[in-house]
Amino acid sequence: MRTRKTQDNTVGSRSKHLAYIAGFLDGDGSLMLQIKKRNDGALKRRFMPTICFYQDTRHEKPLSWVREVLGIGYLSRRNDGMTELRINGYAQVRDILKALLPYIRFKKLQAIVLCDACEILSNAKRRRLTDKQLITLANLILVIQEENYVTKKKRSKSELLEMLGLTP
Numbered sequence: 706m707r708t709r710k711t712q713d714n715t716v717g718s719r720s721k722h723l724a725y726i727a728g729f730l731d732g733d734g735s736l737m738l739q740i741k742k743r744n745d746g747a748l749k750r751r752f753m754p755t756i757c758f759y760q761d762t763r764h765e766k767p768l769s770w771v772r773e774v775l776g777i778g779y780l781s782r783r784n785d786g787m788t789e790l791r792i793n794g795y796a797q798v799r800d801i802l803k804a805l806l807p808y809i810r811f812k813k814l815q816a817i818v819l820c821d822a823c824e825i826l827s828n829a830k831r832r833r834l835t836d837k838q839l840i841t842l843a844n845l846i847l848v849i850q851e852e853n854y855v856t857k858k859k860r861s862k863s864e865l866l867e868m869l870g871l872t873p
Contacts, residue, residue, distance in 0.1 A: 722774045727808030729771065734758045735853065736802075736815040738822050738846050740868050750868065752842060754823050756792040756801060775801055799823035818848045839869045 730736075737755045756778075760768050765780070765788040772778045778792040792798060802816045802823075809816050822845045825838055834842070843865040850859050866872055 723804055724808040726771055726774065727805040727810075729758055729767070730756065730805065731809060731811040733760060734812070736812060736819050736849060737853075738819055738842070738849055740846070740865070752822070752826055753793060754795060754798040754819055754826070756798055758790040760788050760790075762786050762788045777801070795823045795827035799827060812852070815849050815852045818845045821845060836871060839871055840866070843869060843871075 735755075735757045737753075737757065739753045739755065741751050741753050743749060743751050758768055758771055762782055763786075765782075768780055768788055768790040772780065772790055775792070777794075777797055778790045780788060780790050782788050792801060799820050802820045806813070806816055806820070822842055825834075825842060829838065843862060846860070846865055847862060860868075863872070
């Protein structure tokens with residue numbers, strides 16, 4: 706008897722996939738909101754929200770599946786034997802997190818905060834962020850930083866405000 710691989714189109718399969726992906730994010734993922742320097746533009750900086758999933762390169766297939774289910778992201782192999790799936794973009798990160806939120810358990814606060822940040826950023830696309838919005842974003846970065854297990858370099862509030870040009 707031959708078996709045939711079929712796509713799972715059963716009712717509720719999308720929610721099962723999202724639940725699995727949320728569990729993967731809770732265990733082997735991270736949520737970040739970074740301030741990146743840029744040479745072009747008047748602001749000289751940009752905000753970069755990121756959802757990242759990590760997996761040993763020998764077992765990277767689930768990352769391709771996650772990418773396929775979500776329909777976005779890029780895979781990269783690191784020098785340390787790890788592969789990561791990164792998803793960037795204000796609206797994309799916000800929409801994915803909103804879909805995953807009902808299933809996220811351990812990183813729920815980070816997901817909510819990153820959604821809030823993405824909402825501010827996506828609504829300000831063609832206009833400059835106000836000082837109040839920049840301060841709010843700095844505070845949201847601090848919440849995410851505090852919740853992350855490991856952050857290469859945790860920045861203080863004063864460092865973040867200085868990066869955003871909000872110091873006297």
